[in-house]
Amino acid sequence: MRHGRGLKLIGVFLVLALVGAACGDSEEATDTTAATTTVATTTTVATFDLVAAADEYLSTIPEGWLAVGDTVAFKDAVAASNAVLIDVREVGEYEEGHIEGAINIPIRTLSDNLDKIPTDTQVFIYCKSGFRAALSVGALxxxxxxxxxxxxxxxxxxxxxxxxxxxxxxxxxxxxxxxxDPTLFAAVDDYLNGIPDGFLSAGNVEAVKEAIAAGATIVDVRTTDEYTAGHIPGAINVSLRDMANGLSAIPEDTNTIIYCGSGWRAGMALSVLQTLGWENTKSFGGSFKAWKAAEEDIET
Known part of the structure; x- marks a missing residue:
């Protein structure tokens, strides 16, 4: 009898010992887990401000609007500065004839060929009529x-x-x-590579009139004084140098036509707007000069 009871007691002690061991293992595991728990942290990555970059460029455009419009003055400037001359027309246009000494970088490939464009030497851009050159100057x-x-x-x-x-x-x-900055480069690269046939031109006076009749927004990027002296009827005024601060006046979801005095400033403005995502914008190459020559109505 004693022997049997002793066996039972031994069995009870063994069970208790196993339970105790199991509890001890569980507590140790819990402690270990608590000791290795890592608190997740978040890092805020600063995003590049495209609008601020646009404003830095636009607000500092000097007198002359980054252009040499006289052929004699252009020749003198090229000779005096030993400038790099870039023809941004298509390869076929360049091969048919170009200004002596000019290299060829078609506008859609500018961002792919930045290693051919110096930063410490004067660079001049030209095309056929000035339209693509203005877009190129703006992008660069x-x-x-x-x-x-x-x-x-x-x-x-x-x-x-x-x-x-x-x-x-x-x-x-x-x-x-x-x-x-990668964000800036990607925005400009997407714009340049994606320029469609027609190079974002709104066409001639008649085409612009048709667009206006169809509901297009017309934006005059000349100075306030120029705008006040006379403008295309219905046009709003967002001066080029202050355009980054006037973006809210330019619709993103409707067709918009940009113009200036002769087309040069309009091209630079279009380049910036396209880079910022205003994909429905085009430029009126003839601008106010062509509008007046066609004897169209003028508003003051």
Whole structure:
């Protein structure tokens, strides 16, 4: 009897011992888990402000609007500064004839060829009529190339002045590409690479009139004094240098046409707006000069 009871007691003690051991293991596991728990932390990454970058460029545009509009003055400036001359027309246009010494970087490929554009030497951009050159100057200044100017008369003005031309291709030199914020580069790159046929032109006076009749918004980017002296009827005024602060006046979801005096400032404005995401904007190349020449109504 004692022997049997002793066996039972031994069994009870074994059970208690196992339970105690199990409890001890559980507490140790709990302690270990508590000791290795990591508190998650969040890091706020600063985002690049495209509008601020646009304002920094636009608000500091000097007198002359980053252009040399006279052919003689242009020739003198190129010679005096040993400038790099860039033809942003298509390859076929360049091959048919170009200003002597000019390299060819078609506008849609500018952001792919920044290693061919210096930052410490004067650069001049030209195209056929000045339209693509204005877009190019705007895009490059957004990227920080503040050494870039345009030649608005372009190939048409050069040949009309009977200046010498060349069909010999010029090999571009290579330069160090400056540090550019990835967000800024992506925005400009998307805009340039995505320029459609027609290069975002709103067309001639008749095409602009039809667009206005269909409900397009017309934005005059000249100075307030120029606008007050006379403008296209119904146009709103958002001056180029202050455009970053006037974006709320420019609709993003309806067709918008930008114009200025002769088309140059409109092209620069269009370049910035497209970079910022205003994809429904186009430029009236002939601008107010063409509107007046067509003897259309003017509002004051």
């Amino acid at each position: 200044h957004m990227l920080g190339y503040d050494n870039v100017l345009g030649y608005p008369p372009g190939w048409n003005g050069w040949t009309a002045a009977e200046e010498p031309v060349s069909t010999d291709a010029v090999q571009a030199s290579t330069y160090t590409v400056p540090d550019i």
